[in-house]
Every structure is written in structure tokens, then in C-alpha cells.
Amino acid sequence: MASGGQGGSERTAPRIVICGGGIIGAATAYYLAEKGLAEAVTVVERHEPACAASxxxxxxxxxxxxxxxxxxxxxxxxxxxxxQLAKQLGAERVGYRTVYTVQVVGVEKPPAGGSSRRLRGSEKLPDWVDGHVVEMSEMGSPADTAQVHPHKLTTALLESAVTRGSRLLQGCVEGLQLEEAAGGDDTGVEEGKSGRRVTGVVVDGVVVPADVAVIAMGPWSGVAREWLRAGAGSGSGSGSGSGSSGVTGKRASSVVAAESSGSRSLLPGLTITGQKYHSVVLRPHKPVTNHMLFTGFKYASGRVVEPEVYPRPDGTVYVCGEPQALPVPSNAAEVHVEEQLGDNIRMVAGSLASCLAQAPVETLQACYLPCAPDSLPVIGPVPHCGGAFLATGHTCWGILNAPATGLVLAEMITEGRASSCDVAAFSPSRFAGGRPGNAGA
Ligand SMILES: Cc1cc2nc3c(=O)[nH]c(=O)nc-3n(C[C@H](O)[C@H](O)[C@H](O)COP(=O)(O)OP(=O)(O)OC[C@H]3O[C@@H](n4cnc5c(N)ncnc54)[C@H](O)[C@@H]3O)c2cc1C
Structure with missing residues (x-):
């Protein structure tokens, strides 16, 4: 997509609005900036960058x-x-380092006779893991496992884009402004077919003019199913097509109302759900090594839990667990934190490593990871809607996969195709006909 192409203007760069300031939105802004488009980008975040899972x-x-x-x-x-990012942004700044990764199985009470297998002292199981570990196996080494600090990385990516001219706008995206488009011009709509194209993003009731809108709102992205609607030709009562595009600051309530009534969704099968997790950040009094623990822990009651324990370069230890299948609240500020679940996570961590038992809790938090019905990411252009892109559904691997997602989106937006990686399997088009089957991730 080379230009905005509206009203005969000769813009050289499309106006790009990224909806969502999580790591997917931040990485997209970063790679667009790398391609020289920083000044064309506005990131809209409802609360503050990285306030949710990122x-x-x-x-x-x-x-x-x-x-x-x-x-x-x-x-x-x-x-x-x-x-590469660790080199470009600074490893310390983003909390990047390579790590050892170990699976440990622990028990609350040692087996009868008191002889749980002690694996301490093994080079693969560090001394600080001094609880009742009955099994361990190596899962990764510094050659193939690493870590970042997600909050630091997300904000560093955004800062890098903003420093180069991108705009960060605090506000709630409420809808898209679309107009009718004939296929074959620079719209992303197939040759010979009619469709729609993005002309703006509605933020707190006001239209921000845009040629490209990237929906990267994590588990809140499913709302785009209502925003992405076929036009009047498909029975829509849309009022957005007749001269309402490109209007800076126009109150948009009538546009939003029209978009969400009557017409057919372009992605009727798009459903993004969330899985809730709690986590704690502990600060032990003694140093812990760069060993990530994937655990299985059996309570005396027989209940088995699987918290993950990640020591960080800043001396803290992050532990998450207690998955819950709960509906996603309407926004990130309403995510409810339950102290009891934090205590549970902390108790298991303390049973595996005594230095964590009394370590002060720096943070207790909860968040939702975003999931599509087939558990695959959703990355790419929306069919029959020029300029509309989705980037969500990254499940438990969104931090890992954010840079590549941002890079391929930047390629799609600037060059019309993803050249660094084949992402056809993640196309939003799989939701055009209804709900896809569960392909597994
Ligand atoms: C406990 C836990 C541990 C995890 N650990 C790892 C890990 O170790 N490695 C890994 O690779 N992945 C991990 N993940 C997964 C990863 O965190 C997510 O996949 C990733 O953060 C999703 O990023 P996102 O940008 O899509 O969504 P989010 O981080 O949810 O960001 C979406 C943003 O959009 C904003 N937004 C929503 N609606 C609107 C609106 N209408 N207008 C404006 N802004 C809006 C939100 O406020 C939010 O800031 C973990 C997830 C959880 C829950």
C-alpha cells in the first residue's frame, strides 16, 4: 500500500492507526518505524502501554x-x-538474557520413608531449588531458550517508534470508519469485486483519519467482528461511505451506530476469548540463577498444579499459574485480582525453593492471554476490506512471536505481502465463513 489515495491527494505514506498498545501493537509500530514510516503511525491505547498481558x-x-x-x-x-532487538534496544533495557530451562516435579510431602530423590547440586538443577523435587529433566539451554522482561520490551519498542515520530494516543477505539471500494485499485479488495476500505478509526467518538487500521487489542480484538461489516450493497445501512471519510475530529456516533447495525460481518467466525492467569513477582534475599522452571507440583491432597518460575536478571522471580476459564472483562482496568490465588502460587514456589517462601511480594497481578477458536494466531489483512489488518490470538506465545508478527505486518502494509515468513495459515480469512475447526497450536 503506497499511498492513502483518497480525494486525489498525493500522500506518499498511508496513515496507519494501530489499535492496542500491547506487545503486538508495539512491535508493529517498531517495524513500521524501521521501514521509515514512523511518522505515519498512531498507536491508540485505552489505558497505558503494556497494561494487560504484555x-x-x-x-x-x-x-x-x-x-x-x-x-x-x-x-x-x-x-x-x-x-537482534536485544542488541538494538539494549539487553539490559529489555531484560533479555539466554537461560537454562528445566522441568521439575515437586511434592508438598516427600514420599513415605522420607526419601524424595534429591537432585540438588546437579549442574542442571541449581542449589536454590531445595524443595522436595522428585523428578527433573532438561528442556532447554542458552543455545535455544531465553527471556525478556515483557513490560520493558513493550515500552522500549513503543518508545523507539515514538522517538522517530510515531504518535501514542490514549483513548478507546470504538469502531472503524469504512467506505465502499471498487476492487483492483490500491484497496486490498479483489479485482473485479466490490468491498470496503478503511478511512478512519473512531476513538472516543472522534474519527482519526486512517488508510490502514491494525486491530491488535489482544483478547478484546473480537469486537472487530462487529466493526468489519459489508457495505450498503450487502444490506448495510452504513452511513460511512458518503463523504464521511477523512474528516478530522468529526463526531462519529452516527457512524458507529450505522456500522454495527444491519449489515453482514466480513468475519462472522471471529471470536477471540481469553484465559485468565495470576502471577506474582517475588524478590528473594539471595541471588537465583538463570534457570527457568516448568513445574508440576503435587499437593498432599493429590491436587496437581503447574506454575512456571522465571528468575529475572533484576534479581526478582516471576511465578505464574492458577489458570481460569473466565469471560474477559470489558477492559484491562477491570481485571480482578484474587489474593488467595497469588498466595497459592507463592506457596508452591516456596515449597520448591525455600528462598521464595518468605520473599517479599513486589507485584500480584492477573491478565488474560488471547485465544482464537483454533488456537492459532490471527495475522493479516481482512478480506474485502482494504487497509484493515488483524493481529491477535497469540495465546501463551505472544511475547515470543511479537517481533515476527510486527515485522510481517509491516511488510504486508508497505509491500503488500509478508516476505520474511509464510503466515498464510494465520489469515483472518479463515473466519470469513464462520467458525473454523480446532486445528490446535
Ligand atoms: C500469565 C501469562 C504469562 C505469559 N507468559 C508468556 C511467556 O513467557 N512467553 C510468551 O511468549 N508469551 C507469554 N504470554 C502470552 C503473552 O503475554 C500474550 O500473548 C501477549 O501479551 C498478547 O499481546 P497483545 O498485544 O496481543 O495483547 P495485550 O497485551 O492484551 O494488549 C492489548 C492492548 O489493547 C488495549 N485495548 C483493548 N481494547 C482497546 C480499545 N478498544 N481501544 C484501545 N486500546 C484497547 C488493551 O488495553 C491492551 O493494552 C503470557 C500470558 C499470560 C497471561
């Missing part, structure tokens, strides 16, 4: 753990991009 995730990265799924090539590319 600031509360673990930040574990693995080179090849997705190789058995369609996500493998994206993950491999992204792992390498994280290495």
Missing part, C-alpha cells in the same frame, strides 16, 4: 518449542529477532 507475562522465549505446529517458522524467526 506487561504481566513471563517473557520466556524458546527457539523450537513450536516446531510441531504451524507456528514453528514464525517462532523461529521471532526468536532470532529477539536476539
Amino acid at each position: 506487561g504481566k507475562a513471563g517473557g520466556f522465549l524458546a527457539l523450537d518449542w513450536n516446531d510441531s505446529s504451524q507456528v514453528g517458522p514464525l517462532a523461529r524467526l521471532s526468536y532470532r529477532l529477539h536476539e
Whole structure:
């Protein structure tokens, strides 16, 4: 997409609005800036950047753990991009380092006779893991596993784009302004067919003019199903097509109302749900090594839980767990934090490592990871709607896969296709006919 192409104006860069200031939106802004388009980009964030999962995730990265799924090539590319980003932005600034990764199985009570297998002292299991560990196995080494600090990385990516001229706008995206488009011009609509194109993004009731809109709102992205609607030709009562495009500051309530009534959704099968997790950040009094722990822990009651324990370069230890299948609240500020669940996570961490038992809690938080019905990411252009892109559904690998997602989106927007990685399997077009089957991730 070379130009805005509206009203005969000769713009050289499209006006790009990225909806959502999580790591996917931030990485997209960063790679657009790398392509020289920083000044064309506005990132709209409802609260503050990285306020949701992108600031509360673990930040574990693995080179090849997705190789058995369609996500493998994206993950491999992204792992390498994280290495580059650590050099470009500063490893310390983004909390990047390579790590050892270990699976440990622990028990609350040692087996009868008191002889749980003590694996301490093994070079693969550090001394600080001094609880009742009954099994361990190596899962990764510094050659193929690493970590970042998700909040630091997300804000560093955004800062880098803003420093080069991108705009960060605090506001709530409420809809898209679309107009009718004939296929074959610079619209992304197929030759010979009619469709729609983006002319603006509605933010707090006001239209921000745009030629490209990237929906990167994590588990809140499903609302775009209502925003992306076929036009009047398909029975829409849309009022957005007749001269309402490109109007800076226009009150848009009538546009939003028209968009969400009557007409057919272009992506009727698009449903993005969330899975809730709690996490705690502890600050132990003694140093812990760069060993990431994927745990299985069996309570005396027989209940088994699987928290993940990630020591960080700043001396803290991040631990997450307690998954819950709960509806996503209407916005990130309303995510409810339950102290009891934080206590549960902390208790398990303390049972595996005594230095974590009494470590002060720096943060107790909860967030939702975004999931599509087939558990695959959703990356790419919206069919029959020029300038509209989706980037969501990254499940538990959104921190890992953000750089590659941002890069391929920047390629799609500037060159019309993703050249660094084949992302056809993640196309939003799979939602055009209804809900896709569960392909697994
Ligand atoms: C506990 C936990 C641990 C995790 N650990 C890892 C890990 O170790 N490694 C890994 O690779 N991945 C991990 N993940 C997954 C990763 O965090 C997510 O996949 C990723 O953060 C999703 O990023 P996002 O930008 O799509 O969404 P989000 O981070 O949810 O960001 C979406 C943003 O959009 C904004 N927004 C929403 N609606 C609007 C609106 N209408 N207008 C304006 N702004 C809006 C929100 O406020 C939010 O800031 C973890 C997830 C969880 C929950």
C-alpha cells in the first residue's frame, strides 16, 4: 500500500492507526518505524502501554518449542529477532538474557520413608531449588531458550517508534470508519469485486483519519467482528461511505451506530476469548540463577498444579499459574485480582525453593492471554476490506512471536505481502465463513 489515495491527494505514506498498545501493537509500530514510516503511525491505547498481558507475562522465549505446529517458522524467526532487538534496544533495557530451562516435579510431602530423590547440586538443577523435587529433566539451554522482561520490551519498542515520530494516543477505539471500494485499485479488495476500505478509526467518538487500521487489542480484538461489516450493497445501512471519510475530529456516533447495525460481518467466525492467569513477582534475599522452571507440583491432597518460575536478571522471580476459564472483562482496568490465588502460587514456589517462601511480594497481578477458536494466531489483512489488518490470538506465545508478527505486518502494509515468513495459515480469512475447526497450536 503506497499511498492513502483518497480525494486525489498525493500522500506518499498511508496513515496507519494501530489499535492496542500491547506487545503486538508495539512491535508493529517498531517495524513500521524501521521501514521509515514512523511518522505515519498512531498507536491508540485505552489505558497505558503494556497494561494487560504484555506487561504481566513471563517473557520466556524458546527457539523450537513450536516446531510441531504451524507456528514453528514464525517462532523461529521471532526468536532470532529477539536476539537482534536485544542488541538494538539494549539487553539490559529489555531484560533479555539466554537461560537454562528445566522441568521439575515437586511434592508438598516427600514420599513415605522420607526419601524424595534429591537432585540438588546437579549442574542442571541449581542449589536454590531445595524443595522436595522428585523428578527433573532438561528442556532447554542458552543455545535455544531465553527471556525478556515483557513490560520493558513493550515500552522500549513503543518508545523507539515514538522517538522517530510515531504518535501514542490514549483513548478507546470504538469502531472503524469504512467506505465502499471498487476492487483492483490500491484497496486490498479483489479485482473485479466490490468491498470496503478503511478511512478512519473512531476513538472516543472522534474519527482519526486512517488508510490502514491494525486491530491488535489482544483478547478484546473480537469486537472487530462487529466493526468489519459489508457495505450498503450487502444490506448495510452504513452511513460511512458518503463523504464521511477523512474528516478530522468529526463526531462519529452516527457512524458507529450505522456500522454495527444491519449489515453482514466480513468475519462472522471471529471470536477471540481469553484465559485468565495470576502471577506474582517475588524478590528473594539471595541471588537465583538463570534457570527457568516448568513445574508440576503435587499437593498432599493429590491436587496437581503447574506454575512456571522465571528468575529475572533484576534479581526478582516471576511465578505464574492458577489458570481460569473466565469471560474477559470489558477492559484491562477491570481485571480482578484474587489474593488467595497469588498466595497459592507463592506457596508452591516456596515449597520448591525455600528462598521464595518468605520473599517479599513486589507485584500480584492477573491478565488474560488471547485465544482464537483454533488456537492459532490471527495475522493479516481482512478480506474485502482494504487497509484493515488483524493481529491477535497469540495465546501463551505472544511475547515470543511479537517481533515476527510486527515485522510481517509491516511488510504486508508497505509491500503488500509478508516476505520474511509464510503466515498464510494465520489469515483472518479463515473466519470469513464462520467458525473454523480446532486445528490446535
Ligand atoms: C500469565 C501469562 C504469562 C505469559 N507468559 C508468556 C511467556 O513467557 N512467553 C510468551 O511468549 N508469551 C507469554 N504470554 C502470552 C503473552 O503475554 C500474550 O500473548 C501477549 O501479551 C498478547 O499481546 P497483545 O498485544 O496481543 O495483547 P495485550 O497485551 O492484551 O494488549 C492489548 C492492548 O489493547 C488495549 N485495548 C483493548 N481494547 C482497546 C480499545 N478498544 N481501544 C484501545 N486500546 C484497547 C488493551 O488495553 C491492551 O493494552 C503470557 C500470558 C499470560 C497471561
